[in-house]
Amino acid sequence: MSAQGKTARHAASPVTADEFAARLAALAPSKHLAVAFSGGPDSLALLILAAQWAKRRKAVSLHAFTVDHGLRAASAAEAKRAAAMARALGVPHRILRWTGAKPASGIQAAAREARYRLLLDACRAAGVSDLLVAHHLEDQAETFLLRLARGSGVDGLSAMAPARPLAEDEPSVRLIRPLLDLPRDRLRATVRRSGLQPVEDPSNENEAFDRVKARKALAALAPLGLDAARLARTAGQMARARAALESATAALLSGHAVLSPFGHVEADAAALAAAPRETGLRALALIIRIAGGNDYSPRLEALDALYDALLQGKLGAGRTLAGVKLAASGARLIATRELAAAMKAEPLALRAGEQALWDGRFRVSLPKAPRGQRLAVRALGQAGLAQLVAHDIVIPKAPKPALLALPGLWREGALVAAPHLGTLDPRIACHAALRRPAAFPSQALAGKA
Structure with missing residues (x-):
């Protein structure tokens, strides 16, 4: 068989409408959806499949939202190309622009935060309940590698969830990922079949970005059996372990802690100290998060030191971590917002x-x-x-x-x-x-x- 014949034989097949419908049905979608649409190959495949799905169903609305971060000279033109593709697919489209001053450092994190804030606002304005994003199998594996390199534990190594609230305190709008178990090449095949030309972001090949490095590392690891599918399965196993730990933490807190409407937490210090260390650390991290209004838990090293002080009865008049003051009052641990942090x-x-x-x-x-x-x-x-x-x-x-x-x-x-x-x-x-x-x-x- 010729090389051309072998290539054709092993070419990836496009994602079928039935495959997509089954994956979306498993996520119990609402009738008001939107696609986060960059115009790139992955999100274009998602929009193609979602548009086909919506056309077959009555009383279903579908929108496409493109975020223009304004970080590259070509971004405005690319957003307009995305709008044209959405129109070609019969999907109402809106460009969301990130305006104002941009930070000098941490630009990727700031852009991600701005992107999800703009998308949430657009979903609210359009009455959208579910925002579809195009994360796929390789994204899952690359995320695992990146977090492994950062020394993440069970939580960090857990798989991206197929569905979650778009914002932690906004459960009315979900972020859903119907393509998580599908490889990138099948999404590209779906785009090729459509005849549409996606936007290619040059930053996707820039090795200055960690995700590009992870993508190339994944290709190098595949011959060892550490391919995207294997790493995604491992991430799924970590997600199950995380769920078990979260259940144990919830049981500990529900029996031994009280959350005040004033935002402070009072807990049984002895119960936290007697718990298995991982459960106790998680409970303490959750208490600090809610008392401090934080999106993330404190760094493990600082949390470990605080937990050791709790175990040894050395909290004394109080210690401060992540803008939260923790003090012992008899048998109770009291966590309150640090006034200096609230004033800022x-x-x-x-x-x-x-x-x-x-x-x-x-x-x-x-x-x-x-x-x-x-x-x-x-x-x-x-x-x-x-x-x-x-x-x-x-x-x-x-x-x-x-x-x-x-x-x-x-x-x-x-x-x-x-x-x-x-x-x-x-x-x-x-x-x-x-x-x-x-x-x-x-x-x-x-x-x-």
Whole structure:
């Protein structure tokens, strides 16, 4: 057989409509979907398949959103090409632009954060419940390699989930990955069959980026049996181990910790110390995350040192980690937001009818306020608490550090309301709901300390 014949024989086959429909059905999609569409080969394959799927179903809406990060001169033209391809497939399209100053360092992380923020806003505006992304088998394997190189543990080495909330505190919009078990070459074959020409991002071949290095390392490892499929299976095994550990952590917290509406946590220190170390560390990390409004757990080295202090009864008057103060009070461990960290929270101003997340912890809303007034949201601090006391507002019994780090609404330097405690201006109505990331198990922090 000729070389050409062998190539044809082993050429990857396009993904069929039935294959895609089965994978999407397993994720229980809503009737209002969107595709994160860069215009590249992977996302183009996804849009082609999603457009075919949507056309066969009644009352299903499909959108395509392209984020223009504005980091390359060609990005605007590429976004317009993506729009043209979406139109050719009959899919409504919108370009989302990342505007404003860009950071001098950590640009990839900042771009990723901006991308998902823009996509979430677009989904909300269009009434979309599910955002489809084109992560595939090699993406899964490359992610495993990158995290292995960074020394990640079970959590980091876990597989990307087929479905998760797009934002931790926004479960109404899901990010779903229907192509996770499909290899890249089958997606490319799907694009070739369509006749459309994808956008090729030159950064995908730039070895300055770690993911490009991981892709080439994966090709070198394949002859040893460490191919994409094998690494993806290992990532899946890690995901099952992670689920078991999270279940044990949830059981520990649900029986021995209490989450206050003021955002602080009280836990049975002895129960945390008596737990297997991995479970105890995870429980402590979760407590710090929720008390500090953090998206990520503290670094393991610092967390280990803090847990050792807990085991040895050496917390004393308190230690601070990731903007959270942890102190022992008798048999209890009390975790409160560090006031200095709360005072440094990003400035926030609200008008009547607006709401926003403050300090990563509280979603503050302002249903009623004098027309045209902008109220600043910042920590109560000593000054705010003193003003409440001076106006005979009853202060509930709670750790003082937790009260000082609560949000207050200020006008020209004077406190006008504290959503948790009371208002000094009858024309103002405000509320604050504690942010509870979806990563926290539903039963966690529901028990008694």
